Amino acid sequence: MAGLPEDALTAPAASTSVIPWPEAEPPTYLRICPLPASQSWKDLHMTRGPVPMPVARAQAGAVAAGFEHSCSDGTGWLLHTLAASLHDDAVIGESGTGYGVGSAWLLSGSAGSRLVTVELDEGRARSAGELLDREFGDRACVLHDNWTALSDHAPFALLFCDGGGKVQNPQAVIDLVAPGGWLVLDDFTPSSNWPPLFHGQLDETRWAYLSSPLLTSTSVEVSPTESALVAVRRLL
Numbered sequence: 001m002a003g004l005p006e007d008a009l010t011a012p013a014a015s016t017s018v019i020p021w022p023e024a025e026p027p028t029y030l031r032i033c034p035l036p037a038s039q040s041w042k043d044l045h046m047t048r049g050p051v052p053m054p055v056a057r058a059q060a061g062a063v064a065a066g067f068e069h070s071c072s073d074g075t076g077w078l079l080h081t082l083a084a085s086l087h088d089d090a091v092i093g094e095s096g097t098g099y100g101v102g103s104a105w106l107l108s109g110s111a112g113s114r115l116v117t118v119e120l121d122e123g124r125a126r127s128a129g130e131l132l133d134r135e136f137g138d139r140a141c142v143l144h145d146n147w148t149a150l151s152d153h154a155p156f157a158l159l160f161c162d163g164g165g166k167v168q169n170p171q172a173v174i175d176l177v178a179p180g181g182w183l184v185l186d187d188f189t190p191s192s193n194w195p196p197l198f199h200g201q202l203d204e205t206r207w208a209y210l211s212s213p214l215l216t217s218t219s220v221e222v223s224p225t226e227s228a229l230v231a232v233r234r235l236l
């Protein structure tokens with residue numbers, strides 16, 4: 001360690017400019033988005049400040065309907081960031097619309113891409129369709145159908161597979177992604193093992209994607225308790 005100043009390896013003193021949390025004001029969306037009774041706002045993992053307003057409105061709709069399976073903010077920021085890489089003529093796909101939270105993250109991240117999202121549940125499809133129409137007009141198309149209906153709109157420059165297909169048919173999911181396109185799957189448990197384990201066993205779903213010769217992929221921890229799989233469909 002010769003040459004380093006004596007204090008080089010010690011942690012810096014806590015900055016006095018950091019506002020203590022949770023005394024700090026909660027971000028805007030927490031005020032308009034009532035949480036399920038089981039959840040405190042302190043439980044939320046803050047990855048990056050307040051969420052975009054279309055996302056906040058979709059989250060409020062999901063919470064009002066008692067739907068607890070919307071994507072997390074960690075995954076949302078990931079989707080939002082990847083969507084920002086897309087050109088206006090790109091088409092994004094989503095399997096499993098829910099109440100439109102993931103869709104709102106994707107569309108608010110991209111400048112002009114269109115999204116086709118499919119949802120099996122009629123009420124969710126209608127609710128998300130109304131919200132996304134208000135927020136994004138004809139950039140969003142919500143189908144009330146089985147996930148396989150996405151094949152009529154493929155290949156996708158970015159596919160968020162969050163409903164049907166993810167577990168049942170990884171090969172058919174991969175086939176929906178354009179060469180050079182992104183594939184995102186969320187809601188995995190972080191694992192320090194290779195191959196990844198879930199409850200002590202090989203995580204077959206994750207492994208099907210991580211080991212596919214058609215993909216180059218990695219796991220990204222979007223919060224301490226959730227990892228997402230991000231892949232690119234190889235050009236060759």
Ligand SMILES: C[S@@+](CC[C@H](N)C(=O)[O-])C[C@H]1O[C@@H](n2cnc3c(N)ncnc32)[C@H](O)[C@@H]1O
Pocket residue numbers: 069070071094095096097098099100101102103118119120121124145146147148162163164165
């Ligand atoms: C995890 S939630 C989706 C959340 C949404 N992507 C978001 O980020 O807010 C999964 C959704 O997939 C839908 N789903 C389940 N099986 C499906 C299928 N075979 N085809 C289309 N949607 C399906 C469920 O009804 C549910 O609304």
